[in-house]
Structures are given as C-alpha cells and as structure tokens.
Amino acid sequence: MKKIDSLRTVFDKPIHRRGFLLGSLALPLAACGGGGSSNTTSPPSQLAATIRFSQATSGALLNSTYAGLSYEKTHPNLFIPSNANLINLFQLLGNNILRLGGNSTDQTSWNGLIPGTTAITQSQLSNLAAFLQATGxxxxxxxxxxxxxxxxxxxxxxxxxxxxxxxxGNSLIGFEIGNEPDLYVSQRGYRPSGWNYSNFLSEWRSLAQVIHSVAPGIPLTGPASSNEYKQFTDPFAHDAGSSISMLTQHYYIANGQDPASTIGKMLQPDPKLAAMLQAVAQSAAGAGISFRIAECNSFYDGGAPGVSNSYASALWALDYLFTCALNQCQGVNLHGGGSSVYSALIDNGTRITAVNPLFYGIMLFTLAAQGRAYQVDLSVTDPSANFTAYGVSRQDGGQNILILNKDSSRSVQTTVHFASNIQSLKQWTLTSPALNSQTGILLNGAVISLNGGWNSTPPIVSTSNGSLTLSVPPITAVLLQSA
Known part of the structure; x- marks a missing residue:
C-alpha cells in the first residue's frame, strides 16, 4: 500500500495495435459516478466491431495460478481450516497462489522477537498450513x-x-524478504537518509544466506519494489538473479484518497504500465527467472471508496490482467483484506462479510486462463469507444476470446472469428446495473454467495464456420470458449 503520488501512474492498458486500436483513449463517464470528463460532441449511437483470433503476438501462459490474492501478514486469523466460506471462495479461483506480505511484513516477527512488532506464532503457521491444504x-x-x-x-x-x-512444506513456494524497500527511507523511516539500493542489496544478501542455511530447498523472491523498478527491480535481477526464482514488482494506479481517483481514471489506458512490464520482464528473462506482480490493485491506501469497490473494478481487473499477460508478466497477486474497499473479499478479521465486484472480474479471468494469452485483431467503427478484446490459445487446442464493452450507453454489434473448425461456443457473461454499482453484479445470471456458492451453466451458441455475431450490451464482459 503506497504513499507516493508523484511516482504513481494513471492506469495500465497499453495501446495494442494490429491495424486498429485495441481499446480507447476517450471515456465518456459523466453519468456513471466515475467523474469522467464531459463531451459536447455526441458519439455515434451505433457501434460495430470485428474480432479475429490471431496467434501473431503471444503473451504469457495462463492457468489458475496466474491471478492470485495478496494479504497483509497480520491477517493470520482468517486463514484457518475451519473457515469453510473462505475455503470455498478460494477454490472458485482454482489451485492458486496466496502472497502474505504487505507493509505488515516489516511490522511482524517470530514470537515477537523484534520489539514493537506483531508476533507470528506456531499456531498461526499450523492453521495456515491446514488452510492451504484445504484450498489447494x-x-x-x-x-x-x-x-x-x-x-x-x-x-x-x-x-x-x-x-x-x-x-x-510443499505449500511454500517462496520467501519474500522485506516489502517495498524503495520506500524504507522516504516513507517508512526504517533507514537513514542516504540508504540506497546498494545498502538494500547487502542487507538482503545477508538475510538470504541465513534463510538458505535453515531452509535450503525454499526459493527466494524479490525485491518487492513499490515503484522504483529502474533503481531497484531491474538491477536486482542482474545482481541477485542467481539467488531468486521470481522477480517481483508492485503496481497501483494512484492514491485512493485523492479525489481525482475516479472510475474514469481507473478505466483509462496507461502506457507507462506497459513500459514497466516490458522492462521488468526483460530483466527477468535476462536472469532466467520468472516475473510476477506480487502486489497490486486499483488505488493504494486501501482503495478509492465507490470506485475500487464498484463494478468498474471488475472490468479494470480483466483489462489489467490481460495487459500484464501480453507484456510477459507471469502472474499477479491482487492485494486486499479486512474492510479495505479495494479488497476482492471483505472480512472482519475472522470471516468473510462481502464478495466485492473485483472478485467477479478475477473469477471470469480464471475461467479464461486456460492457455497462452494472445493479442487479437480488433476493429471498431468508433475508435474512441472503450472496447477491448483478448484471446487465449488453450492447451487442449481450443480458443477463448474475452470481450469488454466498457461504454456506458452503447451496445456493440460484434462479429467474432474463431478457427473455422470451431462449431460451438460456451458463453459466459458478466453484467451489472451500472459502472458504479457495488451490488447486483451477476456472472452468467448468478451471484457469488458468501459461502462460495455459485452454480451456473453457460449457454452453448453455434457458429457459422467459426464465426459468430452477437450484441455486447453496455458495461458488459463476454467470454466465449470453444466447446
């Protein structure tokens, strides 16, 4: 959870081009509670789009471990084997990855060994182990x-x-040493003025050696930087790449307490994110290790009320996750927990009290995440329409296409071209009354309940030699999977 506004960017979606714009640069949201700018020129009342599955530009391999969750380390009482509701909700996202860290990483210690910190106990560890076994x-x-x-x-x-x-045991896939060291001086006060990356690297190596001596089979990850990827993450890949299995970076759009953190801002493209992803992915590849955004969400400091917990956050997450995948990031953990409005799941410290719209977005992404991400060829009659699409070449030979119409008033008559031998498709649909809705979100007409209940069978639609034309209503996401 970050503190530096000036170093934060506006939002992710890079402008993918294969002849036409894959997304929009304009977003009329004045009536959607998001604070979008007004537009005196009325947009076209009818939209049409064509999508062709393409395997020309590929991204990362997607599976159920791609879009995981991140929690503060001081949240241990939630992860217990008797928390059946949370176990069921986690299982909806498949066999996934939980990251326990956040700011509280450096505010905790084993049995309170470090004065002034919260104690982590053996009982809590044992409960966590049983919870992980129950969820997979x-x-x-x-x-x-x-x-x-x-x-x-x-x-x-x-x-x-x-x-x-x-x-x-084998539920532990990596240790993360510290959290956001690039903020240790400027925001946390953990280190004196002048302390820098070189000092961090020396300290990290000293603890890495200690950890390796008692847990030699457990990989290390890092550096878990807040935003200074050029000063911390990229050089860390070079200097410590042989000692880690995963290069990690964090990402948020901006401060959730800033009045400018609106739905409109959340759904705008941010080419700076693509630049960061590409730079860090290149550093990881050069070191021969994987790359994961180990902590992220819409707006930091707990999120922007009415924005981070709105239906728009589900659409943001779908764009964000595919943007990460298309830029070779190999996994993402969305941060949350407690009553923070940006949390996918709201809890009171011991039990789940609400399923936020963001969870629906992660859920739909997980349904799509069955192979390698691909950029699609997309054309839209109005290039300013906030309309995006992504492809997945499935490991079983099938194809998936995710369609996002974020326009608040216009449907899009969409023609989708799959491989010609695909004759039928499963159709999953994510809907809501409005972009700023916090309730009424439906995935294939069904609500995800607090106990993890969700039962919906997608309808089967037929194609004509692999082609299908459908109307995508405003603020709707549609996932098409070859049956």
Whole structure:
C-alpha cells in the first residue's frame, strides 16, 4: 500500500495495435459516478466491431495460478481450516497462489522477537498450513527485513524461516524478504537518509544466506519494489538473479484518497504500465527467472471508496490482467483484506462479510486462463469507444476470446472469428446495473454467495464456420470458449 503520488501512474492498458486500436483513449463517464470528463460532441449511437483470433503476438501462459490474492501478514486469523466460506471462495479461483506480505511484513516477527512488532506464532503457521491444504493453494511468505534500530534481525529471519519451511512444506513456494524497500527511507523511516539500493542489496544478501542455511530447498523472491523498478527491480535481477526464482514488482494506479481517483481514471489506458512490464520482464528473462506482480490493485491506501469497490473494478481487473499477460508478466497477486474497499473479499478479521465486484472480474479471468494469452485483431467503427478484446490459445487446442464493452450507453454489434473448425461456443457473461454499482453484479445470471456458492451453466451458441455475431450490451464482459 503506497504513499507516493508523484511516482504513481494513471492506469495500465497499453495501446495494442494490429491495424486498429485495441481499446480507447476517450471515456465518456459523466453519468456513471466515475467523474469522467464531459463531451459536447455526441458519439455515434451505433457501434460495430470485428474480432479475429490471431496467434501473431503471444503473451504469457495462463492457468489458475496466474491471478492470485495478496494479504497483509497480520491477517493470520482468517486463514484457518475451519473457515469453510473462505475455503470455498478460494477454490472458485482454482489451485492458486496466496502472497502474505504487505507493509505488515516489516511490522511482524517470530514470537515477537523484534520489539514493537506483531508476533507470528506456531499456531498461526499450523492453521495456515491446514488452510492451504484445504484450498489447494500455495503461498509466497514474507519475512521481516527492516528489523530494529535500522538493522536487519538475522535471528528472527532464521527462526521464522525454519518454522515456516517445516510447517508449510510443499505449500511454500517462496520467501519474500522485506516489502517495498524503495520506500524504507522516504516513507517508512526504517533507514537513514542516504540508504540506497546498494545498502538494500547487502542487507538482503545477508538475510538470504541465513534463510538458505535453515531452509535450503525454499526459493527466494524479490525485491518487492513499490515503484522504483529502474533503481531497484531491474538491477536486482542482474545482481541477485542467481539467488531468486521470481522477480517481483508492485503496481497501483494512484492514491485512493485523492479525489481525482475516479472510475474514469481507473478505466483509462496507461502506457507507462506497459513500459514497466516490458522492462521488468526483460530483466527477468535476462536472469532466467520468472516475473510476477506480487502486489497490486486499483488505488493504494486501501482503495478509492465507490470506485475500487464498484463494478468498474471488475472490468479494470480483466483489462489489467490481460495487459500484464501480453507484456510477459507471469502472474499477479491482487492485494486486499479486512474492510479495505479495494479488497476482492471483505472480512472482519475472522470471516468473510462481502464478495466485492473485483472478485467477479478475477473469477471470469480464471475461467479464461486456460492457455497462452494472445493479442487479437480488433476493429471498431468508433475508435474512441472503450472496447477491448483478448484471446487465449488453450492447451487442449481450443480458443477463448474475452470481450469488454466498457461504454456506458452503447451496445456493440460484434462479429467474432474463431478457427473455422470451431462449431460451438460456451458463453459466459458478466453484467451489472451500472459502472458504479457495488451490488447486483451477476456472472452468467448468478451471484457469488458468501459461502462460495455459485452454480451456473453457460449457454452453448453455434457458429457459422467459426464465426459468430452477437450484441455486447453496455458495461458488459463476454467470454466465449470453444466447446
């Protein structure tokens, strides 16, 4: 959860072009509660689009581990084997990855070894292990780097790493040492003025050696930078790439407490995100390791009320996740927990109290995530329409296409061309009363309940030699899967 407005960008979706614009640069949202700019020129009342599945430009491989969740480390009482509702909700997202970290990583210690920090206990670890076994999820587990008196605590790292490795077993896929070290001086006060990347690298290596001595089979990840990817993440890939299995970076659009953090801003493209993704992906590839956005969401500091918990956040997530995939990022963890409005699931510390719209977006993405992401060829009669589409070449040989119409008033008559031998399609539809709605969201006409209940069978539609024409209503997402 970030503190620096000036270093935050506006939003992700890079402008993909294959003859036509894959998305929009204008977004009329004045009537949608998002604070969009007014437009004195009326847009065309009718829209038409053509989508062709293309395998010319490929992205990352997608599966159920791609879009996971991230929670603060001080949330252990939620992850217990008796929390049946949370277990059921997690299982809706398949065998996935949980990241336990956040700012609280550097505010916790094993049994309270570091004065002034929250104690992590063996009982909590055992509950987490049982919860992970029940869900089929794996965990990236954060360890304190900040320490005390502006110095890392090697004894704490040794004891907690040893206990976590022994307790979590094969559910533990990596340790994350510290959280957002690029903010240790400017925002956290953990280190004195002048402390920099070189100091971080030295401290990280010292704890990495300690952790490796007691948990030699557990991979390390990092550096979990907030935003300084050029100063921290890219050089870390070069300097520590041989010591880690996963390069990690964080991303948020802007400060959720800023009045300018609106639905309109959330749904606007942000080419700066694509630049970051491409740079970090290149650094990871050069080091021969994977790359994951281990913490992200719409707006930081808990999100923007009425925005981060609106239906628009579900559409944002779909665009964001595919943008990451098309730019070679190999996984994402969406941060949340507690009553923060940006959380996919709201909880009171021990149980789930609400399923936010964001969860629906992650759920639809997970249904689509069955193979390699591909950019599609897309044309729209009005290039300013906020209309995007993405393809997936499935591992079973099938094809998926996700269509997002974020226009608040216009339907889009859409012709979709799959491979000519595809004769029928499953159709999943995500709908809501309005972009700013916080309730009434339906996935294939069904609500996802607090107990994880959701039962909907997608209708089957026929194609003509692989082609289908359908009307995509305003603010609607449609996933088409070859049957």
């Amino acid at each position: 999820w794996k965990v990236i587990y954060g360890l304190n780097l900040a320490g005390s008196s502006q110095t890392p605590d090697a004894n704490n790292a040794r004891q907690e790493a040893q206990a976590a490795a022994a307790t979590l």
